[in-house]
Amino acid sequence: MPTTALVAPSPSVARVPGWPWSHLLRMRNDPLALMAEGARLGTDVVRLSFGTIPAYVLYAPEVVHRALVPGDTVWKGTRGSKLLRRILGPGLLTTEALVWRDRRRRAQGRFRHEALLAMPGIVQRHADRMIADWRGADPAGPAEVDAMAGFSRLALSVVCEVLFGIDPGEDAARVHAALDEVLAGFLWMMTFPIEGVDQWPLPASRRHRAAVEELRAVVQRLIARRREAGPLEGDLLADWIRAADEGALSQEDLSAEVVTMLLAGHETTANAMSFTLALLATHPEEQDKVRAGLDAGDNGPLERAFNEGLRLYPPAWVLARAASGEVDLGPTVAPKGSFLFIPIAAIHRDPRWWTDPDTFRPDRHLALSPAARAAFFPFGTGPRRCIGEHFARTEARIALAGVLRAFEVTTERVPDAMPTVTLRPRGPVRLTLRPRPAPAA
Numbered sequence: 001m002p003t004t005a006l007v008a009p010s011p012s013v014a015r016v017p018g019w020p021w022s023h024l025l026r027m028r029n030d031p032l033a034l035m036a037e038g039a040r041l042g043t044d045v046v047r048l049s050f051g052t053i054p055a056y057v058l059y060a061p062e063v064v065h066r067a068l069v070p071g072d073t074v075w076k077g078t079r080g081s082k083l084l085r086r087i088l089g090p091g092l093l094t095t096e097a098l099v100w101r102d103r104r105r106r107a108q109g110r111f112r113h114e115a116l117l118a119m120p121g122i123v124q125r126h127a128d129r130m131i132a133d134w135r136g137a138d139p140a141g142p143a144e145v146d147a148m149a150g151f152s153r154l155a156l157s158v159v160c161e162v163l164f165g166i167d168p169g170e171d172a173a174r175v176h177a178a179l180d181e182v183l184a185g186f187l188w189m190m191t192f193p194i195e196g197v198d199q200w201p202l203p204a205s206r207r208h209r210a211a212v213e214e215l216r217a218v219v220q221r222l223i224a225r226r227r228e229a230g231p232l233e234g235d236l237l238a239d240w241i242r243a244a245d246e247g248a249l250s251q252e253d254l255s256a257e258v259v260t261m262l263l264a265g266h267e268t269t270a271n272a273m274s275f276t277l278a279l280l281a282t283h284p285e286e287q288d289k290v291r292a293g294l295d296a297g298d299n300g301p302l303e304r305a306f307n308e309g310l311r312l313y314p315p316a317w318v319l320a321r322a323a324s325g326e327v328d329l330g331p332t333v334a335p336k337g338s339f340l341f342i343p344i345a346a347i348h349r350d351p352r353w354w355t356d357p358d359t360f361r362p363d364r365h366l367a368l369s370p371a372a373r374a375a376f377f378p379f380g381t382g383p384r385r386c387i388g389e390h391f392a393r394t395e396a397r398i399a400l401a402g403v404l405r406a407f408e409v410t411t412e413r414v415p416d417a418m419p420t421v422t423l424r425p426r427g428p429v430r431l432t433l434r435p436r437p438a439p440a441a
């Protein structure tokens with residue numbers, strides 16, 4: 001019997017070819033291609049070379065479940081998570097264990113359906129403003145717009161009004177500029193061979209730190225504005241400020257919670273709305289279906305189009321964890337300290353779970369197979385899953401419906417996706433809008 005059979009790697013854990021460290025480099029240059037290449041190996045778990053750190057990419061929903069759902073064998077201890085924590089501070093997204101549990105409990109109630117009953121009206125008002133803006137000087141003629149810019153402004157205003165009880169005013173533009181700077185450098189900093197390059201005296205690191213400082217300064221102004229706005233009740237920011245005044249949260253914690261919610265709560269949703277609208281703009285027959293549904297009072301086609309946008313362009317394109325003990329993944333046991341990556345974008349297009357995976361076909365969500373249902377998790381899974389799913393879905397439904405009722409939307413192509421912390425459109429999302437006649441009264 002050939003002895004190699006005894007030492008051959010388990011067929012259920014393949015390796016992406018490459019020399020030590022090469023995958024870190026590829027994570028910087030084209031991480032979506034690296035994750036897709038791993039998926040093509042067809043195994044449930046794939047091993048990467050990150051120098052001395054064992055790294056695994058989990059492709060099968062069952063394996064993802066084993067890693068994320070118990071929640072006590074993994075933590076957010078990868079280089080990317082640590083960099084994110086230096087940017088956001090110790091907030092809901094980046095804290096662990098008991099501290100995280102306390103933060104989640106404090107915020108949870110404000111995201112329940114009952115707590116968000118006023119939200120549709122607020123989103124509608126901001127969407128109407130955006131649509132009026134988009135109509136521009138000639139309300140009857142076609143308009144060229146950057147959908148991402150419009151949706152980003154809308155989403156930031158909605159987070160500020162619904163969760164913070166204030167209007168971001170002129171600070172909105174500052175948040176967007178600082179966020180662009182932070183996200184542009186993120187992948188480069190995360191994959192730099194030596195950790196902590198964001199703290200070095202390099203021009204790019206200085207710009208990054210200045211952007212982080214700008215975000216913190218904006219947050220201090222938002223907190224001050226909320227204090228002036230009236231009694232500290234009725235919204236999440238008011239809850240946090242009261243907790244800080246009572247000594248239950250430090251000033252650093254308060255600032256971290258606000259920065260986290262400001263960023264996590266608007267950029268993801270703006271990306272998802274932009275990609276969905278661009279997909280509808282390149283698929284007129286699907287756009288007509290969505291509009292026919294809206295005219296008949298049926299949001300189903302729109303919701304399916306949004307799900308399909310989230311499948312093809314999931315804003316949280318990869319989740320990352322470090323193993324705090326051994327993690328039994330099924331096909332293999334990841335040792336303590338290993339990095340685990342869950343490439344949502346690749347799983348959402350894996351032909352093992354999806355037919356015609358690259359095709360925009362909203363109606364597939366009418367009857368997903370059990371395998372596809374398990375392989376669709378744009379909002380994550382396990383205890384750290386997104387707190388804002390209902391918030392995001394409510395916002396997208398109302399804003400997209402408003403735009404599609406007002407305009408026929410066309411564009412030549414869906415923009416390329418740029419993976420940073422989130423998957424965002426690379427550059428503006430240019431769309432052509434042709435006004436539709438107002439519905440008969």
Ligand code: HEM
Pocket residue numbers: 092093094104159260261264265266268269272314315316319320378379380381383384385386387388389391392
């Ligand atoms: C389409 C929009 C959105 C997508 C695709 C999305 C996706 C996700 C995902 C996948 C996670 C889990 C991250 C992980 O496991 O490492 C997450 C966490 C989180 N999201 Fe969202 N999100 C969206 C919108 C929102 C909104 C609107 C808010 C708030 C207003 C929000 C706030 C958060 C927070 C605070 C966490 C951390 C939760 C925790 O660790 O307890 N997200 N999101």
